[in-house]
Amino acid sequence: MDQDTLGHHISQRYDAELSDIRNKVLEMGGLVEQQLVNAVRALADRDRDLAETVVRSDYKVNAMEVAIDEECTHILARRQPAASDLRLLIAVIKTITDLERIGDEAERIGKMAVFQLKQESRWTPQVDLRPFGDRVASMLHGALDTFARLDVEQAIAVAREDINVDREYEGIVRQLITYMMEDPRSIPASLHLLWSARSMERIGDRSRNICEYVIYLVKGRDVRHTSLEKLEDQAREPR
Amino acid sequence: MDQDTLGHHISQRYDAELSDIRNKVLEMGGLVEQQLVNAVRALADRDRDLAETVVRSDYKVNAMEVAIDEECTHILARRQPAASDLRLLIAVIKTITDLERIGDEAERIGKMAVFQLKQESRWTPQVDLRPFGDRVASMLHGALDTFARLDVEQAIAVAREDINVDREYEGIVRQLITYMMEDPRSIPASLHLLWSARSMERIGDRSRNICEYVIYLVKGRDVRHTSLEKLEDQAREPR
Numbered sequence: 001m002d003q004d005t006l007g008h009h010i011s012q013r014y015d016a017e018l019s020d021i022r023n024k025v026l027e028m029g030g031l032v033e034q035q036l037v038n039a040v041r042a043l044a045d046r047d048r049d050l051a052e053t054v055v056r057s058d059y060k061v062n063a064m065e066v067a068i069d070e071e072c073t074h075i076l077a078r079r080q081p082a083a084s085d086l087r088l089l090i091a092v093i094k095t096i097t098d099l100e101r102i103g104d105e106a107e108r109i110g111k112m113a114v115f116q117l118k119q120e121s122r123w124t125p126q127v128d129l130r131p132f133g134d135r136v137a138s139m140l141h142g143a144l145d146t147f148a149r150l151d152v153e154q155a156i157a158v159a160r161e162d163i164n165v166d167r168e169y170e171g172i173v174r175q176l177i178t179y180m181m182e183d184p185r186s187i188p189a190s191l192h193l194l195w196s197a198r199s200m201e202r203i204g205d206r207s208r209n210i211c212e213y214v215i216y217l218v219k220g221r222d223v224r225h226t227s228l229e230k231l232e233d234q235a236r237e238p239r
Numbered sequence: 240m241d242q243d244t245l246g247h248h249i250s251q252r253y254d255a256e257l258s259d260i261r262n263k264v265l266e267m268g269g270l271v272e273q274q275l276v277n278a279v280r281a282l283a284d285r286d287r288d289l290a291e292t293v294v295r296s297d298y299k300v301n302a303m304e305v306a307i308d309e310e311c312t313h314i315l316a317r318r319q320p321a322a323s324d325l326r327l328l329i330a331v332i333k334t335i336t337d338l339e340r341i342g343d344e345a346e347r348i349g350k351m352a353v354f355q356l357k358q359e360s361r362w363t364p365q366v367d368l369r370p371f372g373d374r375v376a377s378m379l380h381g382a383l384d385t386f387a388r389l390d391v392e393q394a395i396a397v398a399r400e401d402i403n404v405d406r407e408y409e410g411i412v413r414q415l416i417t418y419m420m421e422d423p424r425s426i427p428a429s430l431h432l433l434w435s436a437r438s439m440e441r442i443g444d445r446s447r448n449i450c451e452y453v454i455y456l457v458k459g460r461d462v463r464h465t466s467l468e469k470l471e472d473q474a475r476e477p478r
Contacts, residue, residue, distance in 0.1 A: 059464070062463070063464075065463075066461050066463065069461065070461065073325065073326075073329060076315065076325055076329075077321050077325055082316050083316070086312065086315055086316055087312075090312060090315075090332070093329070093332065093333075094332075094336070097333070097336065177427065180419065180423065180426050181423040181424075181426050182423075184420040184421075184423055185420075187419050187426075188416065191416070191433075194430075222305050222308065222309065224301070224304075224305065225298070225301040225302075225304075225305065
């Protein structure tokens with residue numbers, strides 16, 4: 001095998017490794033999304049089996065994070081990537097941290113669904129968290145899609161959705177406070193719903209983080225702590 | 240200059256870069272710790288000026304995170320580090336993410352302190368969060384000290400403290416629920432205290448994360464998602 005062919009083979013293998021990492025992140029993202037959807041459904045439908053499945057499955061998310069993290073470290077050590085490959089690996093390391101924490105929040109919602117079943121349902125406020133949970137799940141889906149396509153415009157649109165998520169969350173908190181003030185017997189159940197809504201709101205924040213890593217990856221610029229307006233301007237500038 | 244002297248110079252400069260990164264992480268840690276201590280004090284003493292200072296200063300934490308992150312990326316690209324240097328950089332990238340989020344939680348506590356001042360103080364539960372805040376601040380201090388000394392035994396001891404933090408947090412939640420149930424007028428103020436306590440509890444989790452990165456850095460093994468007992472066994476094994 002001459003030098004050129006060898007070089008070609010190595011670079012093919014390297015490309016395959018990078019594309020394998022990206023696929024694994026998307027696989028992990030799919031699992032986390034499923035955990036969230038199940039947790040929201042378990043809470044809304046008072047479905048104990050489904051809630052327990054969510055809590056029991058979190059270890060899978062954790063295992064995937066550790067595995068991808070190790071793969072990134074190995075590639076960093078062996079291939080010594082530069083420029084956009086290096087940014088890809090750093091973006092992956094950060095993205096899987098957020099995905100793992102989204103998994104933790106889904107697990108928390110699952111636990112809340114189990115606690116909720118122990119409360120008498122007549123003291124449980126009639127606040128349906130499903131629409132809010134669905135909105136957050138679709139934001140996470142959008143963030144993962146953005147990562148799959150490396151689409152900066154979409155990343156900005158999805159990050160922007162976080163404003164609506166925050167607004168809806170504030171409304172839910174206000175609503176739950178009125179229930180608690182009207183009848184103190186609703187307080188324990190209201191707090192479980194409040195923690196669940198809080199977890200969903202945090203998932204919105206983390207989905208926004210993932211969008212910011214995609215912008216960093218494509219544009220080579222760190223856009224965290226940047227306002228959405230500036231972010232739009234910057235993302236539209238050519239590199 | 241002969242090859243050897245040149246190599247020596249480069250490696251000296253490289254060592255200086257790595258040690259500079261470590262110092263910057265500790266500097267960032269010191270700032271975050273100060274933010275937390277001030278936020279806890281502002282909440283306990285109903286000190287509006289101090290609370291506003293905390294909220295206004297969060298941008299400094301964010302700026303440091305971005306700067307250190309960039310420095311890590313540059314070193315990764317230029318020096319192509321292997322083995323323990325690579326682990327150091329990865330541990331730094333993860334540590335500053337947690338530090339930045341601890342800064343966010345301190346900012347949240349500062350905001351809660353401001354909201355709290357708008358509540359009539361007679362409906363504010365007599366729950367002093369200062370001892371809990373101090374415990375969490377000392378856990379964070381311990382985690383940073385662990386990072387400075389790269390001391391695995393200490394990392395385990397500090398990580399273990401998270402169990403006590405979680406227990407104390409549960410007690411505070413229970414206490415606040417009784418206030419809310421006794422007098423619904425205390426609900427808004429109780430919720431502010433509840434969110435603040437929650438932020439403190441999260442800071443305990445993130446301090447534990449930092450300890451785990453130190454173990455990873457020293458031992459070369461990813462110990463996240465490992466129980467504390469296993470972690471102690473593993474950390475004591477020679478590499």
